[in-house]
Amino acid sequence: MTELLEAYRCFADEHPGIPERWLLDQSIGLASLYDVVAGLIAQRSSGPVLDLGTGYGPIAIRLAAMGLGVVGVDRDERVLHGAKDIASRSLGPSARAQFVTADATRLPIPARSGFRLATASLLLEHVADPAEVVSEAFRVLGPGGIAAFFDVDDGLGAEHPQTPALLRLGEALSTWQSGYGGDRRVGRKIPGLLAGAGFDDVEVYVLPQARFSVTSPGSEERRLTAEHLGRAREGIVGTGLLSEERFDGLVAEYLHAPARQVCHIEGRVLAFGRRTRIPASSP
Numbered sequence: 001m002t003e004l005l006e007a008y009r010c011f012a013d014e015h016p017g018i019p020e021r022w023l024l025d026q027s028i029g030l031a032s033l034y035d036v037v038a039g040l041i042a043q044r045s046s047g048p049v050l051d052l053g054t055g056y057g058p059i060a061i062r063l064a065a066m067g068l069g070v071v072g073v074d075r076d077e078r079v080l081h082g083a084k085d086i087a088s089r090s091l092g093p094s095a096r097a098q099f100v101t102a103d104a105t106r107l108p109i110p111a112r113s114g115f116r117l118a119t120a121s122l123l124l125e126h127v128a129d130p131a132e133v134v135s136e137a138f139r140v141l142g143p144g145g146i147a148a149f150f151d152v153d154d155g156l157g158a159e160h161p162q163t164p165a166l167l168r169l170g171e172a173l174s175t176w177q178s179g180y181g182g183d184r185r186v187g188r189k190i191p192g193l194l195a196g197a198g199f200d201d202v203e204v205y206v207l208p209q210a211r212f213s214v215t216s217p218g219s220e221e222r223r224l225t226a227e228h229l230g231r232a233r234e235g236i237v238g239t240g241l242l243s244e245e246r247f248d249g250l251v252a253e254y255l256h257a258p259a260r261q262v263c264h265i266e267g268r269v270l271a272f273g274r275r276t277r278i279p280a281s282s283p
């Protein structure tokens with residue numbers, strides 16, 4: 001069996017053109033943060049776990065490695081093939097992780113199923129109605145079940161010195177994402193969403209991450225950021241937020257800006273809730 005990070009890297013090397021490559025790169029880039037998130041989650045429950053919007057499985061596989069039984073669900077079958085492959089490389093054939101295609105807003109799972117933990121990492125920022133996902137987690141958990149949601153909040157970040165082209169592209173990305181229902185500031189809303197769905201004992205953490213790095217023309221960091229922005233090009237241009245020429249010009253300006261040292265600070269929110277009540281009207 002291979003160390004988890006090594007399994008991700010080998011899988012990425014063997015599949016250079018895989019769909020949703022940026023998500024695979026993100027699973028590798030945020031590895032230390034995922035270690036912390038999975039550790040905090042595992043302190044609160046021994047599972048079994050339902051991981052919603054599991055992607056390439058960074059939380060699901062870590063929890064399975066800690067001995068929890070895990071089912072990861074995602075609506076994108078392609079990433080689930082990757083998650084299965086990475087899980088079997090790092091956990092071996094006896095892995096307690098399964099991966100199933102499903103929509104987190106309409107789970108094919110009965111109410112108050114055997115799951116004791118429902119998790120979602122970086123899913124809520126992408127869905128039109130995050131309350132639907134949180135309510136689904138409440139529905140499938142039994143009494144005493146725990147929900148753990150981890151997500152972004154761009155209001156908790158800073159970059160110094162700023163790159164004007166990147167700042168403008170980031171604003172356009174955020175506006176476009178909120179136009180289709182996503183939300184780059186969903187982190188601060190998670191506690192209210194948990195309480196609104198019926199969860200009690202809501203706990204909230206901000207997990208900071210910072211790095212001081214040299215960004216230079218042609219660097220891997222700039223390439224990955226440009227690739228991530230490129231995925232939104234059609235939407236940003238199509239909704240008239242930026243013209244094609246302006247979008248491409250800003251990306252080129254960012255890619256070719258002179259090398260310099262930049263301090264990046266990001267904060268993401270992790271919140272827990274416990275299902276203690278059974279509403280009288282529930283089926």
Ligand SMILES: C[S@@+](CC[C@H](N)C(=O)[O-])C[C@H]1O[C@@H](n2cnc3c(N)ncnc32)[C@H](O)[C@@H]1O
Pocket residue numbers: 023026027052053054055056057058059073074075076079102103104105120121122123126127
């Ligand atoms: C940013 S990725 C996060 C993946 C993973 N949890 C992580 O932390 O790397 C969001 C994932 O949610 C999935 N997703 C988006 N909307 C979904 C929905 N309604 N039901 C299930 N999965 C969904 C996407 O396919 C994608 O894999």
